[in-house]
Structures are given as C-alpha cells and as structure tokens.
Amino acid sequence: MTDPITWIANWLEKILEGIGLPSGIVILILTILGVLIVVIFVLVMDIFLVWMERKVVARFQDRLGPNRVGPYGLIQPIADVIKLLIKEDTTPKGADVLVYNLAPVIALASVLVIWAVIPFAPTLVGAEINIGILFIVAFGGIGTLAIIMAGWSSNNKYALIGAFRTVAQVVSYEIPMVIALLIPVILARTMSIQGIVESQELWNIVIAPLAAAILLISSIAEIGRTPFDLLEAESEIVAGFHIEYSGMKFGLFYAGELLHALTIGALFSTLFLGGWRGPFVEQVPVLGVIYLFIKAFLVYFLIMWIRYTLPRIRIDHMLNFNWKFLTPLALIMLMVTAIMDKLLSNYSKISYAIVMLAVNIIIIWAVLLVLKSYSSFERQQVGVLRPTANPDAVLSHIVKETSPAQEATES
C-alpha cells in the first residue's frame, strides 16, 4: 500500500461503477472530487500563508508578531478572515457592479488554475497536458485582465492610473519570465511539466542558474512584491487598483497575492529544484507531495526575505531594468543554452553539467563586468554640472526692470 491516493481513486471508481452509473458520469464525479480536493488543500495552505507572512515579517523586523490568538498566534488568520467577512461591503457610486464584483474572483481563480498542472507526485498530476508551460503563461495573462477590470470599474481615477501602471509592469516583466521558462523546456525536450520533473536527475538549477535567477526576479515583479510593489503600496498612488475594495473582496485580492507567491515558489521548485524528487519517492509516491511543499515554502521564504530587506524601486528604474537588462540577458541565455545543448548532446551527463555550469559562470562574470563599468559611468554622470532650475531665469521674464545687482549676476 505504497500509493494510497491512487488506491483510493481506484476503490471509489469501483464503488461508483458498482452502483450502476455509466462510466462517463463516474469519470466526471471523480474529476470534480479531485478538483475540490486540490482547491481546498491549496486554499487552506493560503490561510496558513497569512500566519507565516506575519510571523516572518515580525522576526525580520526584530519583533514577535501575533502571539495572542492561540499557540504561537496560529488562530490569527482565522481572526483576520472573520474580520474581513463582517466588514461592510461597499460599492462605490457609479461603479460598474458586475465587473466590480467579478474582478477579485478572476484574480484569485487565475492563480488557482495554475495548480492544475503542477505535479505533486510521480502519479499525481491534476491535468497532464503536454503544453503545461504555455498553459501557465496563458493564465498569468488572465491575471492582468482582472487588474484592469478592478481599476476601471472602481470609477476612481487613481485606481485607473494604478491599474495602468500595474498592467505596464506586469506585461513588461512577462517577457523575461516567458523566455526564462523556455530554458528548462530546452533542457528537458518537452513542454509538459511532469516531463520536465522526470528529466531532472540533476536539478536544473545546477545546469542553468542564471535562468533560475531571471525567472525568480521577473516572477517577483509579476506578482507585485517588493522591491517591485510600487503599484500597491499604501504610500504610493493611494494603494493602486484595489483602493475601492473593502471586506472580503479585498481579502480575495490579498489572498490571491499571497497564493500567487506560493504558486511561484511551487513553479520555481518544480522547474529548477526538482519538484517532487527526493529520496525514496519512487517507492512511496506520497512523499513527493511533502518534498514539493518543503521546496515551495523554501522559495516562498526566499521571496519574503527579499521583500523585507530591499527598498522599493521607482517605476522608470523598474522598466529600464526590465527592457535594458533582463530581456537582453534572457535572450542571450536562451541562445547560449540552445547552442550548448546541441553541441554537448553526445557527451556524458557529468561533463554536460560541468560545461553548462562553467558557461553560466562565464556569462555571470561578463554581466557583472558590464554592470560595473555602467555604474562607474553613471557615478561620473551624477557629478557633472547640469543646468538646474533657477528662479532668476523665470523672474527676469516677468519683472522687466532688473536691479543692478541682478544684472551683475546675470552677465
């Protein structure tokens, strides 16, 4: 009995067929049951994430965090949920009611759908499609749609401007993310995520560390976390596109953002850290679930670490960073990985891994050299005297007679 979940699924199928239902209905019922189990599991994990977020941020800021509401504050998220549920559910005047109510639902749903293609164990995948990576890119794009719907339907010009900026950032950072997602596809020769995990006897992060870094950075920008959270921080543009939402609708946005971060953690660990791979997982497939979640939480902790350590980046710096640095770097990595993969395809696995790692290190070193020379160029630019705003230049147009002292300074 080493594979309990498949055993339970077969047992249920026999029971339902024994009742006399046609096989199509049996498959439908089992599918709906599977969907419900995954969704409930992920959403319960989401509530746990709220607790983890608050405890970890507290420890980073040298304080304790919630510790009153239950042992170690574990009941705190339940208290948060109850608070959000009993808040008044306002709708701004002039808002488009259907779109206003639909936006948070789509924002959360587009994150939940991604869990359908992440493999939990060698025998446990929601939907084994052979274009899993493209599916993830597609449903990342639907999240953008939810943001525009939220921003426009609030009938608030600041929400609209916040939504525009958010969409500009998310759409810009999708490009290096998609290119970085293609690199494990090249290494595994398949787009199906179960296939990518099965081809990772040596974890992909050893073979392509720069691609992993690009994926991590662009994913953090996609989900709108610091250092890229200009769009929704309370001190900027009055909290962005979800300013008019209160109560459980805001709770859906908030939970969606945390769940998106965990989803990015699970995706990163599936593509680069080996997913459900670990000791003894072929004999006892359920261990795969545990390994996957350990790795996902480690990456989530890394994302939180970056969030609570780095300051915010300004929007023009953010967009420059994307278009002038990340996208060319991602394209270079894609070409180099493809060429090296073709050149090294006949060699043994160890020499393949060592040569790819060496090429990655060479590229990282070259990039750091370029960045160093660019930053010294920038530092010299700061010291250059540039024409600054001078009130005399303006006043001399208004005041026709100039005093002799002003004439002396002007000449």
Add this chain to the structure above:
Amino acid sequence: MTFEQLLFILIAAGTLGAALLVVTTRNLIHAALWLIATLFGVAILFVFLNAGFLGVVQVVIYIGAIAILMIFAIMLTRQVADTKGPRFNENWLWALFISLVFFAAIAYILSLLPEFEGTKPILSSEIDPIKQLGVALVSPDSYLLAFELASVLLLAALIGAVIIAWEQR
C-alpha cells in the same frame, strides 16, 4: 445526443451569444469583455478539435495581449457622448440583411461539400501534432519562409505602431 455533442452545443451557443452582445452593446468596455468571453469560447472549441496548442496560444495572444490592448485604447479614446449616442449608423438594416444573406449563402455552399456530414477520424497516436507543427514551421521545404516573413511583419508592425502613436512635441 452524446455528452460531447451536448457540450459542443452549449459552448457554441454561449460563444455566439457573447459575439452578438459584442456587436450590440452600447458600453464599449462591456463589448470588450464580451469579446474576451467569445475568444475564450473559441479557445475551448480549439481544444475540442484536438488542437490544444492553438487553444492555449489563443488565450495568450488574443486574451492576454490583443484584448488588453483594445481595453487600453478604449480608455484612452473615450468620449463623453459614447454611452448616449446611437451605436449603429443609419445603414444598420442593410447590414443586417447583407449578413443574413451571406450566412445563408455560405451555409448552402458548404452543404454541397461531399464531406459535409463527415465524422472525426481517429488520430493515430504516433504523430504528435505539436511536434509536427514545430518541424513544419522551421523546415525549409515546409513553412519556414512564411514563419520568417511573419516575424518581419511583426517587427514592422511594432516599429510602425510606436512611430504612429508617438506624441509630437
């Protein structure tokens, strides 16, 4: 009526209903959202036709890029009189007549096809449509030239769109 036929009728009816709402809604943002529903229905139909890759590419390109671009353009060109003025021009009866005649003519011509009532052949499992598509798009005796020309077209569209919409200073 098998399950597959029922599902097809539901999805097709939903898609056509959403398309009708696209061309008749007064509020343009609602029209854009109904367009997104229509595109989603078409993506589901692609999956029914075993072209899963095209279905997902439809969601990525049409919904993730084109529809969002249209929503942005609607927001940037909004006039005050949008939701009050007439949404059809004065020839709309003629347009209705022409489109109905067109539909009837196309349906009649299609019904003359010999394989009009044809059923689906079983796809043999040794060919993988995605691999075939990938090989076809980059092999020189297949569609390589069309592929490269499409990329040049997209580059031209990119540069052209930036220059046309550039604000003159």
Add this chain to the structure above:
Amino acid sequence: MMVPISWYLIFAAALFSIGLFGVLSRKNAIAILMSIELMLNAVNINLVAFWRYSYSLEISGQAFAVMVFAVAAAEVAVGLAIFISVYRRRGTISADEIDLLKW
C-alpha cells in the same frame, strides 16, 4: 454519434456573419476592429476544423492558423495606434465623422 464537421462549419459561418454585421453597422472605430477580430476567429475555427476532419497527415491547417494569429496581432497593434493618433488630431473616433482627408 460524434460531432460532424457541419456543426463546426455552420458555427464558423455564423460567427463570421455576426462579425460582418458589426463591421458594417457600428459607428465606433474600435467596435469595428472588435468585429474584425470575430471574423478572424471564425476563419481560424474553419481552418482547424478542416485540418482535424481530413484524412491527411499534413499540418497545414494549424500552420496557417498560426500565421493568422500573427497577422491579427500585427493588424490590431497598428490599427489601434492609428485610432489613437486620429483621436488626438480630430477629437472623435466615430467612423462617420472622420470623412475628410485634409483641410
């Protein structure tokens, strides 16, 4: 009984006619562009339905559909850029008010 190809073709013809009605009768230029997108989608459904229901092993239907995607994306981008530019000059985007080339 499976779904015969006639259902897909009639559906595509209906979608195309709805798009045609939209192009010929709407005033707002962006609504016209949306109707053109409906027509392009109908063409795509047609192509892929014929690919699926024929007995050949060729992939031409899907390859052509990919080209239609690329052309549609390029056309929407340039079209919307033109509309925004026209809106800035003329202040309107209604198709029957933009009827002079230059004055």
